[in-house]
Amino acid sequence: MPNTKSALKNLRKSERRRLRNKSIKSATKTYIKKFLNMLQSGNIDEAREFFLKEVVKKIDMAASKGVFHKNKAARLKSRLYQKLNKALASSQV
Template identity: 40%
Template sequence: MANTSSAKKMVRKIAARTEVNRNRRSRMRTFIRKVEEAIASGDQAASQAALKAAQPEIMRAASKGILHKNTASRKVSRLASRVKALGQA
């Protein structure tokens, strides 16, 4: 348990930051899920629209420290390739 006043303040700050990060991560995952659902349905137009909405959310999560930059880029790349393959099939 925190003993000093500065340690108690840090506990409060960390709790608040954790809540913000949890919300950002959840929002990003929701956008990714929408893309995956559109891909599963086979609708390329819907999946492209969902990807266009998800890409800035994923990159925003990277800029805020939720994900590493390369992880975010990899996620976007893999989703984009899946959407592209849907159009070629």
């Protein structure tokens, strides 16, 4: 247990932040999984719309809140864009 008032306050703050970060991370992962499932099932146009409107927005929001580092957010988006482009290329052939 914390010994000082400031340590107690820091404990409360870190717990609030942990719960907020966990919630944002979980929501972001859920959106990424939905996107990947759409790609797997072949709904490429629907997946593209969902990705551009929702997934990128969630990842950017998590980065702006400090949940993800900005480089991690860029890496996630880059890898998801690559998967989308690969699926688009294979569907057009």
